[in-house]
Amino acid sequence: SDVKKIAVIAGDGIGPEVVAEAEKVLKKTEELFGHRFETEHGLFGGIAIDEKGTPLPQETLELCQRADAVLLGAVGGPKWDNNPKELRPETGLLGIRKALGLFSNIRPAVVFDCLKDASTLKPEVLDGTDLIVVRELTGGIYFGEKFRRETENGQEAVDTCAYNVSEVERIARQAFEIARTRSKKLASVDKANVLETSRLWRETVIRISADYPDVELEHVLVDNCAMQLLRRPSSFDVIVTENMFGDILSDEAAMLTGSIGMLSSASLGEGSFGLYEPVHGSAPDIAGQGISNPIATILSVALMFRLTFGYHEAADAIERAVKEVLDAGHRTGDIAVDKLKAIGTKEMGDLIVAAI
């Protein structure tokens, strides 16, 4: 059938409010472009802990497995921060990534013209910054064996970081493919001067690069990358790295654009299935006030249209509408220079829907 199934998991904090606006956008594109979506809602994160006693209820997982794509708001909040591990929202997040085989996290870090001043970087340094961090998402130290043991020096904690060749191959290929559609430059980030997993990573990336002779490959050590992102952000195009380094570097990259409230992300597996979510968190401090910025979530829908459904026309329309509304000067509180003129979550959503 041509009806696309979207699992919607709003989550915690501002999650439900921003997702509600993204759903309006989905509706509008149905009307305008003749696409058909079936959305089904599931509990996930803190709210699922409260209502079902687990951050990732089996029925939510099945809902996602039945779907063509997942739209996620945000999860977490202080309420659950001190819970035991199995009752924490993050555990649900790691669980859903693994269960759905989402081995790749794609985070475009772009600068929105109207937000240039929001960055702490000088505008001339930021100029032209438009990069993508491709982060391995289901391997490495996140998922390796973890335990405690007693030693002569007191208790010891252990985390294991492991990568096998196929795990590196599939993420490397994906990064090379993405680089091909852009300016054909790939930076692979590792710590090959210290870590065995990084040496395997680098060898594998080099081997795969033979299939992509048109893409220029450079290897950057993670500490150096943290510096170079600050020094010359616009010189990066696609960055591929392992899970832990990707967590750190993608957040650094997002923050330096000054546009973190506007950035969307995709988590992908084999095939076209994907989970889409804003880069920002659940912002418990402003939840429920109707003042949060729905743009990152709305742009996550556009990303879903491109990467999972191939609905490029509708994706273009959404991105254009966002630009139009921003160009007209409308701002939510987080991005407003004059906070008094800030509009609310719903107004922003309505304006974008109207502009599509």
Next chain:
Amino acid sequence: SDVKKIAVIAGDGIGPEVVAEAEKVLKKTEELFGHRFETEHGLFGGIAIDEKGTPLPQETLELCQRADAVLLGAVGGPKWDNNPKELRPETGLLGIRKALGLFSNIRPAVVFDCLKDASTLKPEVLDGTDLIVVRELTGGIYFGEKFRRETENGQEAVDTCAYNVSEVERIARQAFEIARTRSKKLASVDKANVLETSRLWRETVIRISADYPDVELEHVLVDNCAMQLLRRPSSFDVIVTENMFGDILSDEAAMLTGSIGMLSSASLGEGSFGLYEPVHGSAPDIAGQGISNPIATILSVALMFRLTFGYHEAADAIERAVKEVLDAGHRTGDIAVDKLKAIGTKEMGDLIVAAI
């Protein structure tokens, strides 16, 4: 005796040139303050690989063990980059840290007034930035078991990250002590929502904090810290973290000051022994031209005076001299606005020596 033994290991690239200037400073302080130093030189890094077949020759290690402090230039260069592990300069660096028990790396990230413009951050964001990263240096994934094994999915590489309670305790205590001498704010960085070692880290830091009720402790997740360093660098004072996170965050912090060519660092163990070195690398591209900046190495001597010898007056004098020379407008090429007016390594060293 009152003669302090300093092991001098100049290393590779610009190491020998910048260390030579620092030695002139040592001499001058002997004359002026009556301190007495005995310096002895050792081979280390790439040059040791070339001349002795190992990056850390036994006699160099013994030289350091006999000394009260070590002054290190920089190691590494493309010549040795593709060597097998045991013939790489980094292996010497990790080896010396472990052999000398240097469990703590202290990296002040300060903004030099005259270099404010060199930062890619906006001056108003940078204003007042003066922080110290205290990095655990002999534990974690750097030193855990590493190996390869065959699996169904091809070869697998494994790195082990381990921390025991005493390792965390000693670095935490040191960070609290440093925080006490400053504005009494400590940020402990971990990834406690994912890693077992981070949970042990956090528990231990919290336990130790009971002995430092005057120090305000906050816990920051590593990804968030990478962002907050960019967003509000001046709000940090002392940051304490494990080895790998410290490697990344200390480089990010150094780069955002714009003063990376000027920053010194100390690696400390139990007692007063310490290894001092500039934060910058061996810069093979400009080695031998006499144009490198010796200030970070000279300031490393000042740091050695403070932390190992307690020679605060001489340390003050060195720091004041550096400031005076910079205030008078003298610049090496790396920090010169007008490159044509840049002075050389030796001239900079001489000017500072004269100003002490």
